[in-house]
Amino acid sequence: MLEIKVKSFQELTTTELYNLLQLRSEVFVVEQDCVYQDIDNKDQKALHVIGLKNKKIVAYTRLFKPGDYFNLSSIGRVVVDKNERQHKYGYDIMEASIKSIKDHYNTTEIKISAQCYLKRFYNNLNFFEIGEEYLEDGIPHIGMLYKK
Numbered sequence: 001m002l003e004i005k006v007k008s009f010q011e012l013t014t015t016e017l018y019n020l021l022q023l024r025s026e027v028f029v030v031e032q033d034c035v036y037q038d039i040d041n042k043d044q045k046a047l048h049v050i051g052l053k054n055k056k057i058v059a060y061t062r063l064f065k066p067g068d069y070f071n072l073s074s075i076g077r078v079v080v081d082k083n084e085r086q087h088k089y090g091y092d093i094m095e096a097s098i099k100s101i102k103d104h105y106n107t108t109e110i111k112i113s114a115q116c117y118l119k120r121f122y123n124n125l126n127f128f129e130i131g132e133e134y135l136e137d138g139i140p141h142i143g144m145l146y147k148k
Contacts, residue, residue: 002051002059002089004096006104009044019057020050027079036137038077042069049100051080051093058084059093065105072111072145073101094125098146110146115139 007016024038045068051059058081064074075097080089101110114122116133119142127144134141 002053002092002096004092005050005052006096006100007048007050009046009048012048016048016050016057020048020060023057023060023081024077024079027082028077031082032139034137034139046076047100047104049093049097051089051096053084053089057081059089061093061097063097063101063104066107066109070111072109073105073107074111074113075101076112078112090121091125094122098125108146108148112144112146113141114144116142119144 012020021039028034028038029036042064043062046062046064049061049063050057060077060079061075062077064070064076066073069076075094078090078094078097080093098110102108110127112122112127113136114127117140119129122144125146126148127146130143130145132142
């Protein structure tokens with residue numbers, strides 16, 4: 001089980017920020033071979049959900065209140081360290097993220113922009129497809145809404 005921390009941008013230590021940006025870069029830029037601007041000036045508005053195992057960040061998401069990214073609250077930059085995926089930490093970090101949106105933003109309406117190959121994973125968490133598939137940074141994505 002992961003140790004979960006939820007922090008505002010201002011609450012992040014420089015080491016935490018460095019490590020979460022390193023994890024995002026390892027997966028989204030290097031592993032997925034996708035050149036894109038990860039540091040997008042949105043982290044400052046986000047809540048950061050950090051999943052720690054033995055004090056190392058192995059899972060992460062960032063959350064936005066309604067209106068800061070989409071009209072609804074949202075979860076983005078969902079990432080799990082490649083060497084830790086067999087432990088199903090994606091479910092742990094997403095469940096913690098959904099709970100954090102309920103606790104911090106008092107809503108259960110959540111929209112995500114999901115990579116298409118992860119549709120089934122998000123379906124298992126009660127997210128369902130809306131609209132058509134689209135390319136984002138050269139990777140097929142689809143909008144999904146959380147319904148509980």
